[in-house]
Amino acid sequence: MSIYRKHVFVCTSGKHCPQAGGEEVLKCLRAEIASRGLKEEIRINKSGCLDQCGNGPMVVVYPDAIWYARVKPSDCQEIVESHLIGDKPVERLLLDHRGKLV
Secondary structure, eight states: OOOOSEEEEEEOOTTTHHHHTHHHHHHHHHHHHHHTTOTTTEEEEEEOOOSOTTSOSOEEEETTTEEEOSOOGGGHHHIIIIIIITOOOOGGGBBOTTSSBO
């Protein structure tokens, strides 16, 4: 087993994320990573509630401690290319420390 360069958690539970498309975001991120042959470097996991109801679907990237809010499947390619591969977070989706979009 290798140590992942990035570990991504997608909220698929709680009050908001399931209805807002958390599972679809999870599937899309996994597909983007698989299509690029990055499954050994980047891990995509389901998470329980991240206590940001109303801001979901939530996506958190570690070790960067970057939180994304209101992620849609159409955002997945950009997150993968810009942040997970290019190390440049997608600013328009960032959640700040107060639980607000940046």
